[in-house]
Structure formats: structure tokens, C-alpha cells
Amino acid sequence: MYSSILSNCSTSTCRICLNKTKEDALNIFNDHEESKEVLSKIYSCFQIKLNSEKNLPNVMCKNCIDELNVAYNFRLKCLTFEERYVDSLKEMKAETEDGDNFDNKTEVHKSEDVPINAIEDNYNIYDHDITSDDTIKIKSETEHNELFNVPLSDAPNKFQCSICHKVLRSKVSLAKHDVCMHQKRKHAGRVTGSGASRLYHCTKCPYHTPHSQTLVNHMHRHDGVRPYQCVCGKSFTQSSSLAAHRKIHSLTTFYTCSTCGKQFKHAFSLKKHLLVHEKGNFNCEICHKTLKTKKSLQDHMHRHYNIRNYNCEDCGDTFVTSSELQSHRLKHSLEKKVECHLCGYRTNTKKSLIVHLKRHTGNKSFKCGSCDLSFYTGGDLRRHRRVHSREKPYPCPACAARFTHSSSLNKHVLNLHHVQYRWADFHPRDGRKIQNK
Template identity: 60%
Template sequence: MSDKHVKMDILNYFLETENTNICRICLEKATHAKYLFSEQEESKNILNKIYICFQLILNYDKYLPTVICVNCIEELNVAYNFRQNCVTFEKRFAIFYQQVSAKCNFENQKVEAEDIKDVTNIGSPISLPENYNRDAKVKISDKKIKDDVTNITQEKRLHTCTICNKTLKTNTSLLKHKYSMHQKRKHLGKVTGFGVDRRYHCPKCLYSTPHSQTLVNHMRRHNGDRPYNCECGKSFTQSSSLTAHRKTHTNIADYTCAICGKQFKHAFSLKKHLDVHETGKYSCDICHKELKSRQSLQDHMYRHYNIRNYNCEDCGDTFVTCSELLNHKKKHSRIKKVECHLCGYKTHTKKNLIIHLKRHAGDKSYKCDNCHMSFFTNGDLQRHKRVHTRDKPFPCPSCAQRFTHSTSLNKHMKSVHGIDCKWADIKCKQFQKQKLNADN
């Protein structure tokens, strides 16, 4: 046997013999110790307290100490009792509050109209309990008297609102609370908790908040009150919403993307934009496309099921997202604000300008896999691929003919059937018909 194995055997023997007298926690020799891993209830309670207080599980190992000393047990009990006091605080405070209220009522009946401030001017001797040992020469310090007076004063200062059960320190605060919350703001909801745990509850829904002003702003959603108005005619429930809206009327963009340099007027717009630079997080179950946000996945699924909740009031076109509708509405405006700095071309949207600038640069980044042709946009590439697949997704609603492009269908409808319409109109009617059949 090698020297290494001999040393290991000696070390293991030493650990097995010495561990019986070493505390598992402090590693001190313990004469009066408790075994940790027995089936007795006391050992189970010790392990349970260690787990509750520190989320630690002590497992048996023949090379590790298996006992705990008396000092560590005392420290564990202190920690466990402290945790129990923290956990049961609300329940114990409710009992304490009831006792304080009962004592305040008793003092009010006894003193009646006496002012709280007069309590500090104590001239009479302090009454002593019946079992007080008069022979003991114990002096009551001024600090003790002052603490007793302070406790009585604080107890008398507790005032509870009869409408929402909120507790305040002075009668003046209680009157201000009743006027501002229940008369001026007409809040009839409940207030629970005390101090930092206080919550203001909405009487019409499950909403709650630690701030009374936040609840006032929330109640405007139920009442329809929108006191903050913009010059453009829009109104809002909060002044912060009005301030954010007014930025849309200016060209000031204070927030810039550090990756692509795109600028935004609001911080939340920049935060939403940053999802564009991240890898896909959400996957479509139908086509397995990777999306970068939950909202993008929802909009993508709407396209699969042809759900279009946004409708143009001018032409009747429907869209999947609100941004698509807003970009579409710009087409109905006669004023084209986006201009090309190279040729003076004007358009309604930045997207069209980006495509136009690609034509200036000759950037045909979308290439066909079946031939040598390339295109400026992905839409042009998808339309070209139908030449190879011979797919004709645009059927005529009046006859059996089908077409590769929507423009070909529009020309066919006008020349053959004498109907001047667009594929978007036909698709919208088909969608409305399908929805009507589904409802029936």
C-alpha cells in the first residue's frame, strides 16, 4: 500500500473519531451537544429551523460533524424567534391596535375635554400598583416618566376615518383627509394597511395602489374625466400623458439608439425599438418564424388567421396593426412631407423613401434562389418567385380564372366584367362574409 493511501486512511479515521465532539456549525468542541440526524423530534426541529431561517439543508456525512453545540442552538433560537416576529407582525399589530384603541376610548371618557398637551405637565405623583414593594428603594427616572407620557400621547393621537378605515395621527389630518378624499375626490373605496403597507383600493375594480393621487388618476378611467387637454383636441387623464403627447407635435428627439443611431421622442419607444436588435425569442407554431417580442408574435398570428382589427375610414381598407393603418392614412393626405435629397422625390412615409434610396444606390439585396435576378424589396422577390412556382393566389370572384399578381386581376375585372375594383376590396368582402358565417 502506498504512502498516499496510508495517509488518507489515517485522515479518514481521525475525522470519523473526532467529528463526534465537534459542532457542525462553529467547529468548536462541544461537551453538551445535540445529535442532528436522529429520529428524535428535537433533532428534526433543529434541522427544520435551520432550513426555515437560512434555506440550508444539512445532510449526514460520516466525514462531517454530526452534532450541534448549545451556544449555536441558542443563536438559532434567537434567529428563529426574530423571523417569527417579522412574519407575524401584521397579526400582532392588529391586536396591538385594538388594545390601543380601547385604551384611547377609556382615557377619553376619563379625561373628557382635557387637551393632550396637558398630559406633559404632570404634577401629581404616579400611582403605583398594589403589589409594589414600598420598602425597595427604587427611583423612577425622568426618562421613564417621559416615555410613559409619550406612549399615552401617541395612543391618543390615533384617529380612524369611518369611511375608509385609514388611521391618522391628529384630528386635523383626519379632517383634511375626509375633505380631500371623500368630499372633493369622492373616493368611497377602502384603505387597508398602515404606514408603508397602506393600500388604496378602487371601489369599481381590483386595482390598488400605495398612493392616493395614483388612485385619483385611475378613477378617471371609470368616470371618463379627462381634464388635461391639448391644442389639437385630444384629452388625457394625467398631466404626464399630456406632456408626452405634446412631444409628437415637435421635431425634438431626445432618445437615440446606440446600435443603429435611430432617434425617438419617448423613452418607451426606444425601449420597444431595442427588441429589433435582439435575436428571436418567440417562435410561430405554424411557420416556425422567430419573433422578437410577444406583441410581434401576436401580430404575426393575426396575419395567419387574417384578423384585421384596424379599418381605414376613408377607403375601407383593413390592417393588422395600428402602425400600418397610420402609414396608410398618410396616402390619403395630399401633402407629401418626406422628400428625397437627391432627386426631389416626395412620398408620405419613410419606408417608401428608404426603398427609393435603394434604387439610387442600386442596392438589390434580395436575390432569387432559382435564377440570377435580384430585387430591391422582399415583396418584389416574393412576387417574382411565383414565376418559378406558377402559383396564382388571386382568383376572380366572377369566373374561374386565377392570376399571379393582384394588378392582373384588377385589369381583368375592369376589361372582362366591367367592374372597377381592387383585390383589397374583394379580400375585405370575403373576410366579412367568412366572419358572418362563423357568427351564424
Template identity: 25%
Template structure:
């Protein structure tokens, strides 16, 4: 194996670059086993076969709301978008690959809480077991690449979600989704050492280390990240939060901000949550926001 030297890519991410002697004839590069910028063709092929032959339910997460993987309809709650998605007839893998997993697709998120084989109805534990089952029992052919899918068990217990890998409990999908970086740290921030599943998430995170702010051109407010500025513009100036209201799981009340939902749960329903700080492992009774 050729020796490697450490360096950084365009975005400042640490990489290792192999060094070959001059005149070395390089073999044509094979498809990557894993991808952090976008899914490779072989990953997209594997993902399309798993979506076609299993009950893994795909969805799109847009930070403040959810979208149906097949028709793009928007929902404020993960539960309702999943209920809607299963009403669609699952297309064949060739159609999924062409229309729903085009080149440039970064990740595919799926719910595996009711994972079964569509062919024989056998219950399956996870996507790896589904892949082995489809290969051995139904002669499905997968490439050597990864599944191209990020899986979540979105069974809700008292409005909370469990990580199916380590069983930690999270009060919202937002927190569960952020936690998944712990298990799939493909890209690491060189400033603070935080790990992320994809470069896209790393780029969003690196905004917090940049100097200066993001001023709103419609009012005098300034925000620390571009993402927060976009949310402010939608909320305060464009009025497009109707589909993105957070719903109380115990009554009809809805909220624009997550903190107000937590406050309502505590005051109206007597429900409080504890949060573990990943830096100090301290258990906090409540997390407050501005």
C-alpha cells in the first residue's frame, strides 16, 4: 500500500492523500464503499432495491418540517408524513433510482419501526438483515457498497424517540437526528472536533465558528448562522410557518418554537425532560433557549 500524507481539502476537512512513486500506473478507481458528499451510483442502486423490497419508509427532513419522499407534500410532524407516505404504491427499483434517487442525492432517511420483507412478509431487525435476507431468500443482487440509507426507528413512546443503535432517548426527532452523528462521524470539524455524518452537516455546523453575523435585510436583527437567518425570514417576514407548526402530542395546541412547546408541556401537562450534556455527561433537568 502506498504511504499517505495528511492534508486538508477545500473545506478545511482533514484528509489523507496516498503518495505514489513517479511512473506508477494507477488502476481505474472503483465506486466508493461509502460517500459523504453525495451517494454513489452503487449506493443509490442498493437503496432503491431496499426501498422496493422492504417496508422501510423513506422521508425528507428539511430542518423545520418534513416532506413526502414520493410527492413532496409537507408536514410538520414526522408521524403524519410517515402515515401519508405508506399510502403511496411503492415503485419498482428502476423507477426509484431514476426519479427519486438521482445523481447528487446526499442521503436517504427511512423509518424501520415496522420493517418487513415485501415479498414474504418476514419481520426484519434492520437494513443489514433485510439485505442478507433479500440476497439469500429472494436472489436480489446488491453491490459491495453501503446501503446509502440512514435508518431510524421512529416508534414514539410518550412523544419521545429511541436511538435503535444505543437506546438513548430523545424528546424530538431533531435531537435524535443530531445524535446520529455520534454513530456515523464521516466528517470532523477541525475547530472543535465534532463529528458529522455528511459534509453538508459539517458545513452547517462550521457556521458557528465564523466571525461576524448574518443581518436581516428586512429588519435590524442579526443572527449567528445563515440557517437561523432563513428561519427568521420565513417566520417573521414571509409567513410560511403554517405547515411547520409544532404540535403538542397531548392536546390541540401548536407552537412555532420548540422551546414554547417544552414550556407548554411542563406547565399544562406536568411533563419535564432531562438532557445529557455530551461534553460533560451531566444530566440537566431542562434545556432553555433564547
């Protein structure tokens, strides 16, 4: 019974309005030209493609077809606006010229006291003389185009910028473009496309953008111009970079991690921090360690191959990451800006202050699994574990002795071999690798 109802609806119900159809309804899925035209209009106007499906109506009533034709005709009006507008301007031009010619002929005949009927008889002669004059014709076209800001049909690039070759629609737009882009912003990029597909290309690198102001900011990097300056002395190429930098001087935190409660001043800092709480998806092929970001994996591989791209200008020490270099530079700073609010202890780094505050609170969160001891930092715990494993990774360079800690090795070389020796000075990579295990 249900299938019979659906089969009746497929031929007696309109596919669009669902009203009952009459005999004049059109089957829109047959091979007739009228049906194909209806489907084409629906897709052109609304980007909807109707398909013939089982148990669905396949006819369209006359009212819906009339509404579709109205929408389609309106779409054609929008698409052909420019052509129709140019035609209307040409008609206005012709009417203006006809009126001017008639006034001129009337004045000429009045000055010569010629009868009105003679004016009508000789109208075609004067009209022919005026329109055949090339000078007057060109002048009238030029005045018309300057009046309506429409380029000549035989010169589509009349309003083209000589610097970036962008084509403008009018003389006023060209003058405004020259002032805003090349005089005020000093923009010298190359422009391609038009409308939504317009792109502004950098002339010194492959960079391109759909926004002209973005290219202006980009060009500052090539020119070395940093117009946005902070009170602390730092300058930037973009105003957004300066706004982000100013948050560093503020004590207010704008973003908080919902997992651990840690607060940040920048959104990108919070986004980078959230990766700490995610499960790692990048595996090292050498040691099979799992890392959480592609950048972390790249830095990890640099440690395996001893690639150190960051070096300190003061002491020449090298580092794998820029954050390690920044932390190291604080050691050379004589001014200790970070201060403990409980005892007045001052240090160079915020990390050292966090470890110091743990000693006030007694928070030893790193516990040994082999004994009951606990420690303030992970480095202290790793060094303690060597007591249980009896690992001695620090060999003496002068004899066969080996030691659990580098400080023990340094004392051994000084007391037994009478030489000032520091393991970190000769094996910086190995020393850090042991700490990171």
C-alpha cells in the first residue's frame, strides 16, 4: 500500500512545492529540450542539481516554472549589467550630440536669417559635415569618457598603472590608486588577476597575498624598515607584532590552560603548551622515543647527529635549540631580575626560581621507584637512579677509573692527576645526552 501511494505521488505532486499538479505539469527528467532547460536554469540560479530517484516526484507545476523563469531573468539582468550600462551611456551620448548639433545649426541659420524650412532642408548637410570631422569626433568621445569615467572601447588598458600594471575602471580610481598604493604606502609590487582572484606579488621573493596592506608589511622585511617601535627599544615590521610584544611588559595573563591551569599571555603560547597534554604521534627511528610535534622530532634527531645550529656569541658554546641558547645567555647576564618573594633570593631564569620555590614548600614530586627518596627536579632523580643501576658513564681521560657523576670525575682528576678538569667543557653533547635520558 505504501509503495502504491509513493508511485501515485511521483506523477501527481510537484517536486518543488509539493502541491497537486494538473495536466500541464512538466516531467523534468525526460529527454525533451524544455525539461533540460528547466534543470539547467535551476542549477544556474541555485547550484542545485536535481536527480531522478525512485519514489520521488518527477514533475514540476506551472507556477514553479514561472517563478524559476523570474529568478533566471533576474540573474541575467545582474550578469549583463555592465553591457547594458555601456549601451545606455552610448545612447545618452548620441542624444547629447544630437541636441548639441541641432542647437548649433539653429544658431548658424539665425545669424544668417535663413528661414526655418531651409534649416530643415539643409539639416542632413550640416549633420554630415560635423560627424565627418575627426577632430570633433575624438574630442566628443574624450569629453564623454572623462564625464562618465568609461575607457574607450579600442583602448581597454587606458587606466593602467605604470608601476604595478593594475588596470583601473576610471581616471579617478587610477589617481586614487597611485596616491594610496605608491605614494602613501610606497607599494611597488606586481598585481595579477581581478576581483576575488586578485593577487599582490612581491618583486623580491615568490610571496603573494590577496591583500595589498599585507604585501606592504611584507616589503618592510626586504627593505629593513621597522616603523613600529616599543618603549623598550625593540622595533617591528607590523603593528600586530608590536601589540603582541607589548603583552610581555604586562603582568596580566589572558589565556589559561583548562587542563593544568597554567597561564599565558599569548594565544600561540597556549596552543603550543596544549601539545604537552596530547599523546605523541612522532616516533624516533633510532631510539624509538615518542614525541608530540614534528619540530620536537626534528630537534631530537639533531641531538642524535650532533647538529648544533645555535651558538653563544660570548663564550662560543653551541646548542641544539634556540630555547637552550636563550636560557644559556641569562648566565652571562650580571643582572638577576627574577626574585623570590619569600626570602629575596635572586636568579637569572624563571626556571631556577620555580625549583627554588619548591624548596620553600617542600614539594618533592619526583620519587624514586626503588627506594623511598624523592627529589625536587627530574635531573636530581636521574642522577640518583645511577646508584641503583651502578652505572658509571664518566670515564677518566688519564686512567681506567669511571664515576657515577661528573663532579666526582672532576675531583678525581684534580686530586690524583693534579689537573683542572671539567667534563662539560670537553663533552658538552654527551653530558646533556646523559641528563636527558
